Amino acid sequence: MKKVFLTFAALGLMASVSFAQTWKADTYHSWVNFQVMHQGLSFVNGSFSKFDATIESNNGKLDGAKLTASIDVSSVNTGNQKRDGHLQAPDFFDAAKYSKATFVSKKFKKAGKNKYKITGDLTIKGVTKPFTFVAKQLGTFKGKNGTKTGFTATGTFNRHDFNISYGKGKKTPSGAEALGSDVKLVINIEFASK
């Protein structure tokens, strides 16, 4: 009896081990981009080149998984060095004091075919606020080095909520914001699992 029980316990353990899955971001094939409206006329685009993300699933499914991500704000790149320097100053990210922006999911929910809604805590410049990504899963690729899957995830936050208030209230004569409040994140990311 004891033996049977042990076997069951072992099987149970194996099952839980084999279903648990960790996906690591393949940062070489991932891009974290953002867009902010300028003078109500066009969008300034930028990206971060240093970041990391992990998805952990208890049952091998993405539905109910946990996502943690972190961005090195000093890696900001807008195609202009002077502006990138300004973005790291206290006017924007204050990178010396708050070197990382992070996201920790609370809910990772299927929201349609190949679509997920990921809600959690976004922390930028030391301020934490609830944030939602809508992620579209583009496909899965099984290669000899493991499985890859990729997403396009988007979400918008108001930068003033995170004390990134440069140019706040400054408007063009026609009433448009000199620098928009809304920041749209567009993340194209690949994850690899072994």
Next chain:
Amino acid sequence: MKKLTLALLASLLVSHINFAQDTYKLDNLHTSIRFKVQHLGVALFTGGFDQFEGALKYNPANLKNAQLTFRVKVNSVNTGNQRRNMHLQKEDFFDAAKYPEMTFKSTYFKKAPKANKILVDGLLTIRGVTKNVTFEVKDLGARDVPNFGFRRGFTATTKIKRSEFGVNYGLKQKLLGDEVTIEVFTEFIKSK
């Protein structure tokens, strides 16, 4: 009668002025040229170009005489990784040594059915190959920004097949998709 003639002349003059094309210079600091292509069929590979020039002759009331040119320095390609940027400049991709620039020259502007949208036909040259492409352009309007000039903003997008321009790396192995989406976010400043 004289008065009427003068009034007619004046109105003709006014309408003539209204239809004249204004000359605009590209605001490089507020312009980005980006591209997207499928990688392994699982995600989108994205990048951009950091160095380019552009010129615009434009009047929204007289679209058919508008003119746009863009020149992009191929060796300014930026994908967030130096080694890969170098690879993109090799013969596998752009062959920057032989073809240092990509260019776009508009041939025809016309209103699109959707509001605020314009279709811009033109000749796109990549790697020495010239093809007709159509950009769908959104006119985001114009504003006079004190100290920063009278400016216009646009976003533009089109899709091309890179194989048509002889950029075939990774196609057979299905590493990288053939269809490339080009996205341009731009501001132009009116010349005085």
